[in-house]
Amino acid sequence: MTQVVIATKNKGKAKDFEALFGPLGYEVVTMFDVAPDMEIEETGITFEENAVLKAEALANALGTIVIADDSGLAVDALNGEPGVYSARYAGDHDDEANMVKLLANLQGVEDGKRTARFCCCIAIAGPNFETTTVFGTCEGEIAQEKRGTNGFGYDPIFFVPSLKRMMAELTAEEKGAISHRGNAIRKLKETLPNLIK
Ligand SMILES: O=P(O)(O)OP(=O)(O)OP(=O)(O)OC[C@H]1O[C@@H](n2cnc3c(O)ncnc32)[C@H](O)[C@@H]1O
């Protein structure tokens, strides 16, 4: 089995990647396995900048090919917020507090006007290799309240109209089939067919 190294310290994100890469025959390795003490500051102002920054930092440290994902939720009624700052929306990286803040900021916004999308930029970097980025999105609506216990982050308040279920009510495999992360990985396979098989 070949390993794929992901520059992440988010266990939920790592699970998403396991569901996507497992069927392709890859074992997912994260920073918890290869660089637990390394902190990468996300100083970029776009998903792409941060994805590149994370992939290149870990690739340089390890001397191997590394994938990173910078992602977030863009809510139309909030002019695209929380966007790149999704992880830190309520201050600390606290999924629960982030959802509470988002629901509060959307109070009074009626159904039909609560459209949003998850965005994901994946960067792949490594020695003797030009850093490459791909994007994926997933359209949905912010529900009035939380439902479901799967996934991570904003999944319990993200309604997927095509499946009539919350993202947090999907298995990791079901989520991967429609998610921003899954769509980005499918683009990555198309873009670099010799690297990701
Ligand atoms: O940087 P790493 O270590 O990978 O982990 P992170 O959680 O900080 O990841 P990001 O910087 O990319 O921030 C993404 C945030 O956007 C949200 N998010 C991204 N993808 C999501 C998904 O599939 N489901 C729910 N929320 C998601 C969630 O709040 C994440 O913390």
Ligand SMILES: [Mg+2]
């Ligand atoms: Mg982060």
